[in-house]
Amino acid sequence: MTALLRTDGLMKAYGGVQALNGATIAVEAGTVAGLIGPNGSGKTTLFNVITGYERPDAGEVWFGDRAITNLAPDKVFAAGIGRTFQLTRIFARLTVLENMLVAAQAKDGPRNLLSWFGRDAWTHHRRHAMELLEFVGIERHADILAGSLSYGQRKLLELAYVLVADPAVILLDEPAGGVNPTLINHITDRIRQLNAEQGTTFLLVEHNMEFVMGLCSTITVLESGKDVVSGPPDIVRTDKRVLDAYLGADLEEDPR
Amino acid sequence: MSDARRRLRAAPGLAPALKGGGLVALIAIAIAFPQVYSNPAVSSYGVLALIYVTAATAWNIFSGNTGYISLGQAVFYGSGAYTMGIAARDWNITGDSVFALLPLCGLVGAAIAIPFGLIALRVKRHTFIVITIAFFFIFQLMAFNFSFTGGSTGLQSPFLNWPSATYNTPFYYIALAFAAGAIAIAWLVRRSRFGLQLRAIRDDEDRARGLGVKAMRVKLSAFLISGTITAMIGAVWFYYINQVEPQTGFDPIFDLTLVLMAFLGGYGSISGPVLGALIIEPLTLWLNTQPQFSGYLSEILLGAIFLIVVLFLPRGIITTGGELITRIRTRGRPAVIPATSVGSSALASGATAASGPSSVSSGGGR
Numbered sequence: 001m002t003a004l005l006r007t008d009g010l011m012k013a014y015g016g017v018q019a020l021n022g023a024t025i026a027v028e029a030g031t032v033a034g035l036i037g038p039n040g041s042g043k044t045t046l047f048n049v050i051t052g053y054e055r056p057d058a059g060e061v062w063f064g065d066r067a068i069t070n071l072a073p074d075k076v077f078a079a080g081i082g083r084t085f086q087l088t089r090i091f092a093r094l095t096v097l098e099n100m101l102v103a104a105q106a107k108d109g110p111r112n113l114l115s116w117f118g119r120d121a122w123t124h125h126r127r128h129a130m131e132l133l134e135f136v137g138i139e140r141h142a143d144i145l146a147g148s149l150s151y152g153q154r155k156l157l158e159l160a161y162v163l164v165a166d167p168a169v170i171l172l173d174e175p176a177g178g179v180n181p182t183l184i185n186h187i188t189d190r191i192r193q194l195n196a197e198q199g200t201t202f203l204l205v206e207h208n209m210e211f212v213m214g215l216c217s218t219i220t221v222l223e224s225g226k227d228v229v230s231g232p233p234d235i236v237r238t239d240k241r242v243l244d245a246y247l248g249a250d251l252e253e254d255p256r
Numbered sequence: 257m258s259d260a261r262r263r264l265r266a267a268p269g270l271a272p273a274l275k276g277g278g279l280v281a282l283i284a285i286a287i288a289f290p291q292v293y294s295n296p297a298v299s300s301y302g303v304l305a306l307i308y309v310t311a312a313t314a315w316n317i318f319s320g321n322t323g324y325i326s327l328g329q330a331v332f333y334g335s336g337a338y339t340m341g342i343a344a345r346d347w348n349i350t351g352d353s354v355f356a357l358l359p360l361c362g363l364v365g366a367a368i369a370i371p372f373g374l375i376a377l378r379v380k381r382h383t384f385i386v387i388t389i390a391f392f393f394i395f396q397l398m399a400f401n402f403s404f405t406g407g408s409t410g411l412q413s414p415f416l417n418w419p420s421a422t423y424n425t426p427f428y429y430i431a432l433a434f435a436a437g438a439i440a441i442a443w444l445v446r447r448s449r450f451g452l453q454l455r456a457i458r459d460d461e462d463r464a465r466g467l468g469v470k471a472m473r474v475k476l477s478a479f480l481i482s483g484t485i486t487a488m489i490g491a492v493w494f495y496y497i498n499q500v501e502p503q504t505g506f507d508p509i510f511d512l513t514l515v516l517m518a519f520l521g522g523y524g525s526i527s528g529p530v531l532g533a534l535i536i537e538p539l540t541l542w543l544n545t546q547p548q549f550s551g552y553l554s555e556i557l558l559g560a561i562f563l564i565v566v567l568f569l570p571r572g573i574i575t576t577g578g579e580l581i582t583r584i585r586t587r588g589r590p591a592v593i594p595a596t597s598v599g600s601s602a603l604a605s606g607a608t609a610a611s612g613p614s615s616v617s618s619g620g621g622r
Contacts, residue, residue: 051466073466083466091459094452102456103467105449165468 003062004029004201005050005081005169010059012045012225019045020056021225025203027169027218032195032202034216034233036209038246042225043205044086047171051083052076063169082162083171086205088154092147096138096157099146100129103164129164136160136190152183159190170194172204176211184208188215213237221245290428299424301538303496306431308537310489311510312517312529313438317445318482319515320524322475323458324377327511328388329486331395334505335368336361336487337494341411342404350414354495355430358488365487366480373479377472380461389511396506410501413494427496434492435530438485442526445478454478509555513540516562522572531573536561 003026012020019042027033035043048054050061052073061069063079071079091099104125133139136156141149146157155175162170175191176184188211194200206212212219213233220230223245229236236242290299311333319326339361344354376387399405418426445451453474456464465471494500514529517536522528536558543554569576 053462053466073462074468074470077466077468085463089460089463091456091463093459094455098452098455101449101452102464102469105453105468161467 002029002064003027004064005203006062007046007050008060008062010046010049010061011057012042012049012054013057018225020049020059022059023222023225024227025220025230027201027203029168029201030195030199031217032191032204032215034212034219035203035205035222036207036212036219036236037222041222041245043222044173045225046222047083047173047205050076051081051171077165077167080165080168081171082165082167082169084155084158084162084173084175086173086177088151088158090146090149090154090157090161092145094146095143096133096146096149097126097129097142099157100133100161100164101125103161104129125164129160132160132163133157135163137186152179155179155183155187159187163194166198167200169201169203172202172206174206175204176206176208184211191215286432290425294422294425296421296424299428301541303424303427303431304493304541305534305537306428306435307489307493307496308513308517308533309435309530310431310438311486312514312521312533313435313442313526314482314485314489315514316518316524316526316529317438317442317485318475318478320518320529321445321451321454321458322478324380324384324475325515326388326479326482327385327515328372328376328392329482329514330506330508330510331368331372331388331392332365332483332486333490333493333510334395334399334500334502334507336365336490337500337505338399338405338411339364339487340491340494341406341413341500344414345411351417354414354416358491361491362484362488365483365485365490368487369480369483370476372483373476374472377475377479392506392508392511396502399502399506405502408502410499410505411494413498413500416495427492430492431489431496434485434489438489439526439530441481441485445481446526450474450477509558512562513537513558516558516565519570519572520561520565522574522576525572525574528572528574 006024006026008024010020010023011018021042023042023046025035025046035046037043045054049056050068052068052071052075055070059069060067063081066079068076068079068081091102094102130139130142133142136159138149138153138156138160141153146154149157159170159172159175172191175187179187191202191204192215195202204212204216216233218230219233219236221228221236221239221242223241228241228245229239231239289302293299293302311329315326315329318324340354340357343349343357343360349357372391376384376391379387399410400408405411416423445454453464453469456467456469457471457475461471490505494505497504513536517532518529519532520528520535521530521532540554540558543549543557549557565572
């Protein structure tokens, strides 16, 4: 198997803080991969670098056999990598359906200026958008402003509009954070379904271990901006370096 | 649920009819105005009000949709006026044919909007505002100091051989055509995918870029449309008042007035800036005719109105009024921000009030 998405030796510093320090990860096509690590280990920075929101100081990002290092966010999205944000980012003063349509136009490719003013091209987007809203379960709210959705519903909306462009890889930043258990199950089911039926590849960051261990086939552990372990959940769970990263290396030797 | 929905949808069927009727009445009043009030003192109110309706609408096409507050619209307004004046002077164009220069003025506005936008639109919010102000002062200084602009004395427009009794009437209809055109463009932008992208940028630009919106291109296009319209109406204004000087063509009060009009009426909506312009401009003109408010006093009063609007009516008459009506209509039901208009708010609150399958009911605090 070849890695669909991989990074190679990514470096990123903010002032004196080395957020990424040679982070190298590989996500196989058609898998659900997890990225875990303590707070401040560089998970979100890694997402930002992959999706073009931050430029790495060094290192490369590969999507299939295409180098996408330093590509702008809209180009990364057009290439087939969608993402959600840790604190959901939706367009609060657009309706839920309009939020979906913003994402829909990315698929249409280049167009002339006049077609920007057309509305007819939206009809099929609208249908597709409604199907996806139904898929995540918020189709009843299509006509209200996205800003009046609850936090959990916003997470679902964000997932739905990332799906509009039918990306090959979806990066999810804490999809289960701040969400109730029922909704977590709902999100898990949707991810499994997309992965099984459409072969969508996922890379997700999550602190909820139960969620990550149950969903992901491979897990990479990041610590201080560097990948320390990568493998199936059972291996990662028992790896000493992982326990060290989470619990502190000196804890057992020096239980103060 | 779906039955209730259909009934709710059918109910506000009266609203579009009322809206359409109101629009027809407004157009009729606008067309009849100079026939009814032929007194030049009154019809000049109409001309200037329509010039400001156009300029405020042009401002709104860019700033209202994107949330980038431009305080540099006078750059376009003055440039349009100067383009008209310089071209008419240097090419010896006189009489009615000067109006053939209007497209050229629009082109100059567009040509200025591109470098202006490419520089200013790289930054957001406060920094953007400051850069637009800086551009404004650069243009005013250039008008003062270049020789082809006529320096501090500015330019006179060539004499128009129109009878003085009805001098205002053709200007009124030219300004009305521009106002109608600007509003039509604003409406087209609003309902298009282009407008949707602009509003997505307003809400979260980085997120929009992450969803494939080419933010710079989209913002610049809106800025260019806005600048083109403003430059053309600036040229009309120059011909109407017969002269332009650096401090009147590139007037800081002009920039602030547009923002005040938009904020008073309702920033972002199409009717808001129109309403604001129709209130503010005649009020300003009237204050200037009153001896007790002469000169700076009327400007102080405008400043006071600005403060009151920002403090107590920050989203304008149209938006706040609409919400008030919604609140009265949906009293006792859960508050939901109306989606598109007052008419659809009943539907929106109905949709949220109904409890969904438990699997999607929301969790977590905001």
